[in-house]
Amino acid sequence: MGTAFVVLILVAMVAAIVRYMIKARKRGEHIGCGGDCGSCHGGCHK
Amino acid sequence: MGIRIALAGNPNCGKTTLFNALTGSNQFVGNWPGVTVEYKEGKYKSNKEVTIVDLPGIYSLSPYTLEEVVSRNYLIDQKPEAIINVIDGTNLERNLYLTTQVVELGIPVVIAINMMDVVEKNGDKINTAKLSEEIGVPVVEISALKNRGLKEIVDCAIKAAREADPQSPKHRFAGSVEHAFAHIEELCLHDMTDENVQRWYAIKLFERDEKIQEKLGLSQDVIAHINKDIESCEKELDDDAESIITGERYNYIGTIINGCVKKAAKGMTTSDKIDQVVTNRWLALPIFAIVMYLVYYISVTTVGGWATDWANDGVFGDGWHLFAIGTSAYTEDADEYAGNQLIVDGYDAYVEENGKKPTGDFEYPVEDEETLEVTYETASLEDYKEAKSYMDSTEEPDPADYGIWIPGVPVFVESALDAAHCNDVVKSLILDGIVAGVGAVLGFVPQILILFIFLAFLEACGYMARVAFIMDRIFRKFGLSGKSFIPMLIGTGCGIPGIMASRTIESDRDRKMTIMTTTFIPCGAKLPFIAMVAGAIFGGASWVAPSAYFLGIGAIIISGIMLKKTKLFAGDPAPFVMELPAYHWPTLGNVLRSMWERGWSFIKKAGTIILLSTIVIWFLTFFGMVDGSIQMLEEDQIDVSFLATVGKAFAWLFAPLGFGNWQATVASVTGLVAKENIVGTLGIIYGASGDVYATMAAAFTAASGFAFLAFNLLCAPCFAAMGAIKREMNNTKWFWTAIGYQCGFAWIVALICYQVGKVFTGEGFTFGTIFGIAGICLIVYGLVRKDKYNAK
Numbered sequence: 001m002g003t004a005f006v007v008l009i010l011v012a013m014v015a016a017i018v019r020y021m022i023k024a025r026k027r028g029e030h031i032g033c034g035g036d037c038g039s040c041h042g043g044c045h046k
Numbered sequence: 047m048g049i050r051i052a053l054a055g056n057p058n059c060g061k062t063t064l065f066n067a068l069t070g071s072n073q074f075v076g077n078w079p080g081v082t083v084e085y086k087e088g089k090y091k092s093n094k095e096v097t098i099v100d101l102p103g104i105y106s107l108s109p110y111t112l113e114e115v116v117s118r119n120y121l122i123d124q125k126p127e128a129i130i131n132v133i134d135g136t137n138l139e140r141n142l143y144l145t146t147q148v149v150e151l152g153i154p155v156v157i158a159i160n161m162m163d164v165v166e167k168n169g170d171k172i173n174t175a176k177l178s179e180e181i182g183v184p185v186v187e188i189s190a191l192k193n194r195g196l197k198e199i200v201d202c203a204i205k206a207a208r209e210a211d212p213q214s215p216k217h218r219f220a221g222s223v224e225h226a227f228a229h230i231e232e233l234c235l236h237d238m239t240d241e242n243v244q245r246w247y248a249i250k251l252f253e254r255d256e257k258i259q260e261k262l263g264l265s266q267d268v269i270a271h272i273n274k275d276i277e278s279c280e281k282e283l284d285d286d287a288e289s290i291i292t293g294e295r296y297n298y299i300g301t302i303i304n305g306c307v308k309k310a311a312k313g314m315t316t317s318d319k320i321d322q323v324v325t326n327r328w329l330a331l332p333i334f335a336i337v338m339y340l341v342y343y344i345s346v347t348t349v350g351g352w353a354t355d356w357a358n359d360g361v362f363g364d365g366w367h368l369f370a371i372g373t374s375a376y377t378e379d380a381d382e383y384a385g386n387q388l389i390v391d392g393y394d395a396y397v398e399e400n401g402k403k404p405t406g407d408f409e410y411p412v413e414d415e416e417t418l419e420v421t422y423e424t425a426s427l428e429d430y431k432e433a434k435s436y437m438d439s440t441e442e443p444d445p446a447d448y449g450i451w452i453p454g455v456p457v458f459v460e461s462a463l464d465a466a467h468c469n470d471v472v473k474s475l476i477l478d479g480i481v482a483g484v485g486a487v488l489g490f491v492p493q494i495l496i497l498f499i500f501l502a503f504l505e506a507c508g509y510m511a512r513v514a515f516i517m518d519r520i521f522r523k524f525g526l527s528g529k530s531f532i533p534m535l536i537g538t539g540c541g542i543p544g545i546m547a548s549r550t551i552e553s554d555r556d557r558k559m560t561i562m563t564t565t566f567i568p569c570g571a572k573l574p575f576i577a578m579v580a581g582a583i584f585g586g587a588s589w590v591a592p593s594a595y596f597l598g599i600g601a602i603i604i605s606g607i608m609l610k611k612t613k614l615f616a617g618d619p620a621p622f623v624m625e626l627p628a629y630h631w632p633t634l635g636n637v638l639r640s641m642w643e644r645g646w647s648f649i650k651k652a653g654t655i656i657l658l659s660t661i662v663i664w665f666l667t668f669f670g671m672v673d674g675s676i677q678m679l680e681e682d683q684i685d686v687s688f689l690a691t692v693g694k695a696f697a698w699l700f701a702p703l704g705f706g707n708w709q710a711t712v713a714s715v716t717g718l719v720a721k722e723n724i725v726g727t728l729g730i731i732y733g734a735s736g737d738v739y740a741t742m743a744a745a746f747t748a749a750s751g752f753a754f755l756a757f758n759l760l761c762a763p764c765f766a767a768m769g770a771i772k773r774e775m776n777n778t779k780w781f782w783t784a785i786g787y788q789c790g791f792a793w794i795v796a797l798i799c800y801q802v803g804k805v806f807t808g809e810g811f812t813f814g815t816i817f818g819i820a821g822i823c824l825i826v827y828g829l830v831r832k833d834k835y836n837a838k
Contacts, residue, residue: 002466010476014661017654 049207050097050124051090051200054117054148055132056141057103058511058627060160064132064190065100068200085120090200099126105140105623107147107250108288109257112550121151127207128154130199135165135172135187136628138307142299145181150215150249152242154206155183158199162187164628169310177306182216191633212242217298223290226252226279234268252276253288317628321512325626330516337509339592345497346577346591353492354577362485365445365453372449379443382436388412389425389433414740456481471678479664479730480657486729486738487652487722490574495645497573501538502640506632510535511624518622524607525833527551527619530560534567534602539644541565541767545774553620559609561774562784565763566601568594570644571651571721572759578725582739583751590752594759597795601760605791608828616835651720659723663689663716663730681734689731702814703757703793704750704800714757720764749803753796760792794821 053061065071069088090096101120102113109115121129131148133141138159149155159165159172178185184202188195218224227248234251238244250258251272259269276287283290314322324333344350360366367373392410397403408430409422425433445451453461459481463473504510514535518528529551537544544564551557568576572594580590609615666689670679679687685708693708696715700706709731717724732741746754762768762785772781801818805811 002463003469003472006463006466006468006472006476010472014658017658021654 048095048097049128049204050087050099050126051128051130051203051207052085052099052101052121052126053130053132054101054121054144055103055160056105056134056144056625057113058625059103059132059134059141060190061100061103061132064130064158064160064188064196065098067190067193067196068098085116092197092200093204096200096204104144106144107151108253109255111552115257121148121153125153127210128156128203130203131155131157131183132190133157133159135159135161136168136170137625138172139299139303142181142302143295146215146217146295146298149181149183149213149217150242150246152212152240152246154203154210154212156199156202156206157181157183157185158188158195159185160188160190162194163189163192164630168315171308171310173306173308177302180216180302180306182213212240214242215245217295219291219294220283222279222282223252223294226275229275230272233271234262234264249291252279253291315628317508317626320629321626324509325512325516327519330512331520334513334516335596337504338595341497341500341504342592342595343588345500346493346573346580347586347588350493350496350577351581351586353496354490354581357492358486358489359454360452361454362456362481362489363454365451365457367445367448368450368452372445372451376443376445376448379448383440383443386433386436388423389429390437392425393430393434455485474668474678475661475664478668478734479660482733482738483660483663483726483730484652484657486578486725486733487574487656488649490577490725491645491649493577494570494573494648495641498539498570498641498644499637502637503632505535506636506640508627508629511626514624515626518624520603521606522619524603525610525619526606527553527556528622528624529620530556530563530606531602533560533564534599537564537567537569539570540647541567541569541763542770544569545767545770548774551620553617555615555617556620558775558780558784559606559615561771562609562787563602563605565767565771565788566605566760567598568759569721569763570648571764574722575717575724575728575758576755578728578739578742579751579755582742583746584748585743590755594755597756598759601791601795604825604829605787608825611828611831611833611835613835616833648722651722655720656722656726659716659719660726660730663712663723663727666692667730667734684731684734700757702801702817703753703796704804705746705754705757707745709745710754714754714761717758718762718765718768720766721758724758747804747809748807749800749809752803753800756799757792757796760795761789763788794824797821798825 053065055061065086065088068090070091071086071088085099085101087097087099090098099120101117104111104114104117106114107118107121109118120126129148129151131145133145145155145157157177159174159177162172165172172187174185174187184206186195186199186202188199190196219227227245230248230251231244235244235247238247247258247262251262251264254273254276264272280287280290285293323329356366367376388410393404393408395410396408404427407424407426409424411420412423413420456477460473460477463476468476501510514528514531517531521528521531530548532550533544533547535544536547541564544567545561548557548560548564551560573591576591576594580586584590667684667687668679669676670683670687670691671677672679672683672686684690689712690708693712693715697706697708697711700711700714705711709728712731713724713727716727728742729738732738732745763771768781768785771784772778775781775784798818798821801812801814802822805815
């Protein structure tokens with residue numbers, strides 16, 4: 001039971017991360033970029 | 047209806063600072079040209095109907111640079127409702143040159159004289175009422191940094207936008223020039239209803255602006271006709287058209303300055319005095335080296351090192367005492383307990399091995415925590431008796447008895463998983479995979495934040511602008527432009543904006559070369575593995591982290607010289623104009639904001655892409671084929687894991703570099719997803735064998751460790767940066783040339799580091815050393831060979 005609960009949390013966490021990354025990609029962002037987008041204002045993803 | 051207000055002005059006059067203050071944005075503010083390459087928009091904080099547009103800094107509306115093209119196109123095509131022309135009050139003459147052009151656009155303009163606090167401090171006086179009268183537009187004194195006059199300037203711009211009655215430029219050129227304008231207007235611009243716009247186009251056509259000729263779709267006949275008018279004017283004034291316009295504008299500005307500005311009589315400013323030393327021909331480079339050494343020394347070795355030790359050993363280790371109360375007493379007792387236990391264990395081992403008790407002194411093994419090196423100590427029977435008596439009477443010290451003990455994340459997670467009766471596989475995934483991998487990366491956050499504070503301070507106070515100036519002087523000697531150094535300065539945060547900043551380089555060849563070499567500079571993502579190598583392999587030596595920075599700069603300069611001598615990159619260096627801002631104390635808010643932006647994106651990456659990577663790496667590390675079936679492996683079996691199989695297949699590539707083991711190989715490969723993954727991967731792989739640092743120290747020698755550092759520092763960057771390279775190169779062949787060069791160069795440098803480094807670290811001269819020397823010869827040849835293409 002405990003294992004199933006932990007696995008469920010883990011799966012939800014991974015799903016949330018993947019969803020976040022897909023959404024970010026659609027917004028034209030890239031999670032792999034180390035930030036400081038102020039100096040390129042997302043131009044690198046266009 | 048919404049109002050768009052554009053911020054236009056010279057580079058480094060404070061547009062982005064004003065933009066951030068007006069919109070509440072966190073756009074990056076830099077002290078060098080090229081920070082704003084494209085325009086950006088934001089809503090005015092006090093009135094969401096007003097959109098503020100920050101344009102790239104420009105000196106004129108001529109289309110010579112990318113920034114000028116972007117700004118000019120926005121102003122003439124998008125036609126904002128009003129323009130705030132931001133002017134650096136400490137340098138009115140140069141800034142007004144753009145003003146004379148902006149007021150000709152037929153868009154309502156208001157002038158914001160920025161940095162008034164500095165003007166006042168210098169004792170200078172600007173008669174804004176007279177200036178307003180002379181130029182014919184409202185003038186407001188502001189200080190974007192100190193939030194002074196911001197509401198007034200926006201209110202003024204909104205009023206001008208609502209009135210929609212653009213000023214007519216007061217400046218009139220010489221009679222013959224005005225005569226030529228009239229001819230041009232009559233010939234091809236008479237359809238335009240706005241007289242001001244008509245005039246602006248006429249001036250541009252007079253300057254023979256090809257982009258405007260093209261935009262208006264003028265026929266060759268019309269252009270030839272216009273040329274006749276221009277030539278006749280040029281003959282009369284004995285100068286070329288563009289110089290005539292420039293000269294007239296500066297004459298006009300001269301009269302304005304004489305009437306409106308009173309400069310306080312003074313000698314050298316503090317900035318000038320500092321620059322005499324900091325940009326001195328002989329002292330500049332040593333000072334730069336010392337500054338960067340100190341930055342990395344403090345960030346990685348001292349303050350950052352202590353904070354990271356706490357994060358690694360405490361937060362992502364066993365735990366820590368609150369405010370370190372009780373730590374020293376606990377460490378003393380724990381050491382005493384461990385020492386006695388070693389003697390008792392050694393005695394028991396002797397009995398087990400020999401089948402009898404020792405009759406006199408006996409040896410017992412002691413393992414060094416850092417290097418895993420096993421040495422033997424001797425204990426007497428008396429020592430054993432004392433140790434045994436201590437062990438019988440004493441319990442193992444519990445840190446909780448010495449102060450408020452906060453368990454580390456792994457301990458806390460493990461106890462939570464135990465309480466939930468979690469399955470061993472899932473427990474291993476979470477502890478050995480996610481917590482070990484992500485924890486290894488997050489443990490370096492303190493060092494990253496401290497480094498970013500220093501870099502933000504150096505950028506904001508004006509020092510980094512001097513570095514670009516110093517580098518231009520050096521670069522130019524080798525046929526390179528200092529403009530190539532700007533992307534590298536930006537790349538210390540992240541390589542992607544650095545690659546993007548290369549857009550400002552006009553010469554296509556210089557731009558491509560800059561893109562290829564920008565990522566040599568250690569970015570924030572590379573810092574964790576630099577710190578890890580320094581800590582694990584070099585015992586925290588202070589020279590390692592700064593050496594990585596200087597290795598990056600050296601690689602850029604060497605590559606630049608070598609590549610410039612090839613047919614692909616030959617050509618004169620692009621001109622580089624930049625203004626050195628006065629030194630000033632940056633605001634704490636700006637420094638902290640810059641640090642947090644970069645730091646937060648590092649943390650975000652650890653929680654997303656790194657976390658997902660650790661799951662995959664954990665699976666590949668702890669699963670493998672055993673007896674023909676896929677099984678979960680014990681910690682001592684990971685040598686047959688899937689990851690080991692893949693690593694071993696490629697390890698031969700790195701064997702000449704001294705790290706031909708599968709662990710280092712896969713870490714280098716996973717580093718391509720994100721450079722932090724190198725640390726995450728090593729955290730999982732070496733964590734499986736016990737202490738990560740100790741196992742790593744045992745796996746590398748000094749030479750192979752530095753070669754590992756050099757290769758991962760200089761080889762192809764992460765996928766995101768590679769994507770940026772591909773987009774900026776806009777050519778698959780060029781993209782692969784860049785990646786191929788980076789990997790090839792990194793391989794040769796790492797080969798030299800290992801094979802030649804071995805000689806200096808006592809490993810002796812081997813057959814491989816010859817190849818290392820050959821690598822040095824190859825680079826030296828690339829540097830000194832005849833420059834036949836540029837000689838032409």
